[in-house]
Amino acid sequence: MTHDDALRMAAARARAAEMLPYLATALFACTPVRSDDVPTMAVDDRWRVYWNPAWCAGLPVRELAGAWLHEVGHLLREHATRFAELGEPPELAIMFNVAGDAAINADLDDAGVTLPPGGVHLGHIRGAARGMTAEQLYRLLPRRPDVSTVDCGSGATPGRRPWEPDPSTVDEAHRGIDADRADQVRRQVAAEIRSAGQVPAGLARWADDLLDPHVDWRTELNSVVRRKAAEVAGTRDYTYARPARRTVPGVILPAMRQPRPPVVYAVVDTSGSMDRDRLTRCLSEIDGIVQRSGRIRGPVRVVSCDTVTGELRPVRSVAEVVLTGGGGTDLRPAISAVARSRPPADLVVVLTDGDTPWDPAPPRENRTARYVAVLVAGDRHDVPRWFRKIVV
Ligand SMILES: [Zn+2]
Structure with missing residues (x-):
């Protein structure tokens, strides 16, 4: 059965790349990781895609392809970094996850992609309009962490999740990609989006934002911030020992402290x-x-x-x-x-x-x-x- 599951995941990724070819580079930069601990599907900051075999088995390949496109959306749009930049309390990260989901799904709805049931769409957020960014949608949401159990992993909001492996114990095949490679993938995808014909508005704007300044200083600065965060991870930025920790079903999220701004x-x-x-x-x-x-x-x-x-x-x-x-x-x-x-x-x-x-x-x-x-x-x-x- 294990083999069949993995084949369906592979088929779904290929299907996703066929549906939105300009996202193929991003889809194939990901490393799928089977996990019984992840509730549905989630990504981490090294572009690993965790998938729950029982959840996936219940979905048609068409919807699984939608789930692939959704998860890759968090990585391309750097949702985890953007939440950290907001300086909001870590317990509200889950609401940013919801906002990011709505922004991604608005584009996927536009592109005619079928998503698994139960996702967040623009219509679920009062006052939401097409073209709003995750930050704008986040401001429309209640500042209550307990209204959602959505969790797309540390690729969507900061903090290592229980199903994400300790980086020191991961073998070569599951190491994923680093921040510099991720930036390259983003630029390549942005270039492919620009040369594609029909593209959902949100993705087109994302590509323009990324490519327009001669130098993408946002990416450069983020890359420095991320490198610093990685250096002190576990000792300073993320702590499980703080009272801010909070549980959602099956998940303990660490409190996050901001690294100092880059000099x-x-x-x-x-x-x-x-x-x-x-x-x-x-x-x-x-x-x-x-x-x-x-x-x-x-x-x-x-x-x-x-x-x-x-x-x-x-x-x-x-x-x-x-x-x-x-x-x-x-x-x-x-x-x-x-x-x-x-x-x-x-x-x-x-x-x-x-x-x-x-x-x-x-x-x-x-x-x-x-x-x-x-x-x-x-x-x-x-x-x-x-x-x-x-x-x-
Ligand atoms: Zn999501």
Whole structure:
């Protein structure tokens, strides 16, 4: 019987990919995990899809395909991260799950997908309208955690669930994907949605949001936040020892504490080769960083550099950025100055045309930060491997 179940799950995934081909990349990035402990079907933050064999056995493949598309919707839309960003009490996560379900299902209803019975649809939420985001729908819901037992797992709202394995005991085949790979999958799916003809409105907007800024600073910043959260998981962010814990049938959710906001530094190349147009582009990227990090609070610390490192200034709006320079280019002193700065950087963004010497390794003073090089309209694209390179 086990074999039959797994085959039906595989058939349902293939069916889902046939129905909405632009989601195929996301569907096949998932790792299915059979579990008697999960009540229905759920996802985790490593894109594992837990499925209950008894529940699945009672559904036609058509509806199982709908369930696949639903669960993948939580992962693409980063519902777990978005709930964490709201700063709401953890016991209300379940209501965000409900809101996310309604947003996903609105699109699937539009696309003519049949879902398993019992799901949340827009019509169940008073005041809900087509095109509302999960955050907007969440605000319409009662602030009571006990009105729902919906739980799509840690891929939908933060916190490891009882059916999700301890990461240290998982074998290679069930390890799932990491946050960087997940971001790649999201970008690819967004690109496929853009080139597809008929797409539900919510998915089209999601793809535009993801792809529109030259650099997706939301993803970059989230990736830093997630990495930090993973480093301290179990010791600081998630705790089962807090009174905030709460039970729903068969589930104990941990209380979640927010990690501190990421510390972001930007180094702007202001050498002579950076003309007005290039500097304007740099400013628009800094604006993107400021806008995105505004949601998680904290200034972006900006320094301009040609061969001389300028003054490091915290800015909360792009209007506060002062760029000085105009000489030759050597960004290395500025990068190491940033690496020595306090508070220590989580993310260092270097904006340049690439015409600068680079060090072969990250500065000794800060090897844990994520370093991103944004290459603006230059021809020099050779950047050392310790940078994530983005060409705009
Ligand atoms: Zn769901």
